[in-house]
Amino acid sequence: MAIALYWIPGSCARVPFVALEEAGVPFDLRPINRYRGEHETEAYLAINPKGKVPALVLDDLVVTEVPVVVQSLARRFPAANLLPGGSESDGIEALSLMAWFASGLHPTAGRFRFPRLGSAEASAAAGIRAQAREDLRKGFAILERRLEGREWFFDDWSIVDAYAFYIWFRVVGSGLDGSEFPGYAAHARRCEARPSVSRVLDREEVEFARYEAEGILPADLPPHQAGRLPARGKEGS
Ligand SMILES: N[C@@H](CCC(=O)N[C@@H](CS)C(=O)NCC(=O)O)C(=O)O
Structure with missing residues (x-):
């Protein structure tokens, strides 16, 4: 194969x-x-x-x-066991969460990080970022509730957790205050500690360090483009 x-x-x-x-x-x-x-x-x-x-x-x-x-x-x-195998409703909810991440949270995170994706007009940037921030806070509140009293989104770790962890990284790494969402922050830390995730983050850091060494990164690139967030960033403070 x-x-x-x-x-x-x-x-x-x-x-x-x-x-x-x-x-x-x-x-x-x-x-x-x-x-x-x-x-x-x-x-x-x-x-x-x-x-x-x-x-x-x-x-x-x-x-x-x-x-x-x-x-x-x-x-x-x-x-x-990448997806929850238990009940039909768990399987469907996993797909629903991932569809929302891809079609809702991820594009909003993109505009939050790079407002130019919403408009080429520099004067629109602050408004786009502010709206994206509010939409992301609403989305994160839903995820915070979903994680209440749980280690993972479903009974066991699934790839939905890895996807939620990516969204956390992109959004908190772009400046959303994560301290409002302690359950989601703790989930991100658990994900980061998972060996598969840790290996991937190591690989990201190696590749990105190469770009830095080559001097090919744009001067206006926001921080936290790849790899791990610093401990403070994880809490969004
Ligand atoms: N809806 C797509 C989104 C894919 C996407 O936006 N990928 C970004 C990286 S997160 C990309 O390839 N960006 C390349 C670029 O245009 O810089 C998916 O779920 O796969």
Whole structure:
């Protein structure tokens, strides 16, 4: 079986990377250097015309969109228990959460971090960021309630936890005060300690350090683009 994952350090491709680590299968990690524009080359657009990661190659199949990528891995590697296997309602809720992360929280997090994604007008930036912050706070309040009294989103760890951890990283690493959400903050710390996640974060840090050393990063790139948040950042303080 040929498996390859196109990945950018610090991107949402972190989620299927963790899934592959959990499955413990050999795969080819293919870094895309977006600061050199590799996501927009003809070669990459032939793989994913949207110019985004993740793109997962499963033999002859190319799978895109995080929730679908992780479902394809869950089907291929059932023993990895990537998705909650218990009740029908748990399975459906897992898909529902991931669809919301992909279509709701992640794009909002993108505008919070880079308001130019919402408008090229510099004068609109503060308003876009403020609206995104409020929308994210509402979303985080839902996740905080969902995590109340629980270690993970479902009975056992699942890839939904890894996805929620990515959203936390992106949002708190972009300046949302995480101290309002202590349950979600604790969940992020538990995720970070999971060996599969830790290996992926190490790999992100190595790749990103290479970009820094090459001097190819834009001067206005906000902090916490990849890897671990500093301890203070985790609490959002
Ligand atoms: N809806 C897509 C979103 C994919 C996406 O936005 N990926 C970002 C990284 S998180 C990307 O590839 N960005 C490349 C760029 O345009 O810089 C999914 O769920 O896979």
